[in-house]
């Protein structure tokens with residue numbers, strides 16, 4: 074979701090391309106001001122056919138060349154504003170955050186399937202503020218340090234899996250991140266790839282993927298259809314709605330109930346659920362309290378898992394394609410950490426190149442190329458242009474990451490761009506863009522960056538990543554494709570992941586052994 078929220082690309086299309094209605098607001102008074110520039114629409118349908126079904130960020134980046142930093146479209150009364158430059162994003166989403174913090178509503182997703190409990194989809198207002206405040210308590214810069222041991226533990230378990238069955242790296246990275254999130258939220262230990270809660274979360278994600286496909290459900294085009302009963306001919310979407318509602322409820326309640334049972338039995342690990350329940354100790358816990366806790370805990374998975382997984386998969390791709398970067402990273406690790414132990418969080422400040430690789434993974438193939446869509450909740454004027462209330466605002470991170478004024482040679486994977494001493498200015502930290510702007514900026518970013526750092530550092534310390542080999546032992550260059558699902562991620566691909574030496578393999582075995590008894 075953010076993955077829910079970041080279903081962005083698709084969500085926005087689903088909302089925008091075909092939505093009817095809202096035409097009344099076209100007649101809103103514009104105080105004589107023009108709308109921002111954008112492609113000229115056709116009569117009646119406006120720009121509906123200008124917006125591609127997928128990879129919309131590429132088109133919007135092209136539009137930037139013709140129309141500039143902000144590009145406005147109107148498709149059948151749904152208005153859309155792409156923010157293509159960093160300055161425009163800061164000006165609107167950060168400096169005018171009070172009115173640029175809404176989220177668009179999809180009938181099937183938000184209303185019929187009832188996913189609106191998720192912080193990332195919640196309308197801006199008091200309820201959002203209350204959830205955000207509590208979420209921050211667990212995810213602020215200082216607070217996330219408490220998860221470091223557990224993040225290290227999962228990274229080491231992943232190394233063990235790489236030794237055993239490197240061909241499953243794609244799934245195992247997914248399980249490792251899922252396990253981290255399950256432990257933080259519920260104190261739930263994930264034993265293997267078939268964990269029931271990970272499967273539940275994955276099934277939910279697949280459902281969401283299905284419903285945010287552009288134009289997938291007529292009810293998003295004609296909201297009044299939601300009142301049609303399930304038995305009515307042609308109302309098959311109500312069945313999908315019911316399935317989704319069940320998943321949405323299960324995802325909130327099932328892992329929560331399991332955590333509660335463990336707390337009762339005295340066998341629970343620390344977790345967000347345990348802490349929130351503990352805060353209510355001695356009080357009469359109401360259904361409202363319980364549902365609040367369930368929502369805070371569940372959003373960590375739906376907002377946090379897919380995104381971090383996609384960054385780590387991009388890291389593997391980057392190492393495949395850039396052996397020289399991998400060599401330099403391993404040189405740094407050998408110098409700072411040596412070969413007698415694995416890297417830790419304490420090493421982070423001495424590993425600038427590893428940090429730079431992580432940043433470059435965020436920029437090079439951004440997991441959320443269009444951020445998460447917002448809405449503006451009042452009419453506004455920017456640089457002399459009129460932006461009507463309810464316009465959907467999309468920050469085009471892709472365009473910012475390919476902006477040659479910010480990043481030289483932007484198509485290339487170059488971690489050194491973030492390091493001083495290359496005869497150039499240090500380039501902008503991409504985390505200041507990728508995680509969004511203003512009040513709805515990703516509150517899980519510190520946690521995510523910690524998971525990504527420790528996983529990258531541990532993998533590079535012990536393994537060499539290279540192209541797969543054919544039966545004669547020759548390396549074959551692997552073509553990797555990317556797809557835009559809920560997040561932008563590489564499609565399953567092959568690679569070789571081998572211990573760098575016998576000593577490295579031994580070190581991993583010892584660490585796995587130690588952590589399984591810790």
Ligand code: HEM
Pocket residue numbers: 075078079192193194195205212372373374376377378380381384440441444445446447507508509510511512513514515516517518520521
């Ligand atoms: C590399 C990993 C991640 C990326 C790239 C990412 C990116 C984003 C983006 C672009 C947004 C929308 C911000 C906006 O509207 O401006 C967002 C929102 C959010 N993220 Fe993340 N995120 C990541 C990991 C996480 C993690 C690990 C968590 C949880 C621990 C998390 C929790 C959230 C939540 C709850 C929101 C919704 C905030 C709101 O709507 O108020 N994210 N994220």
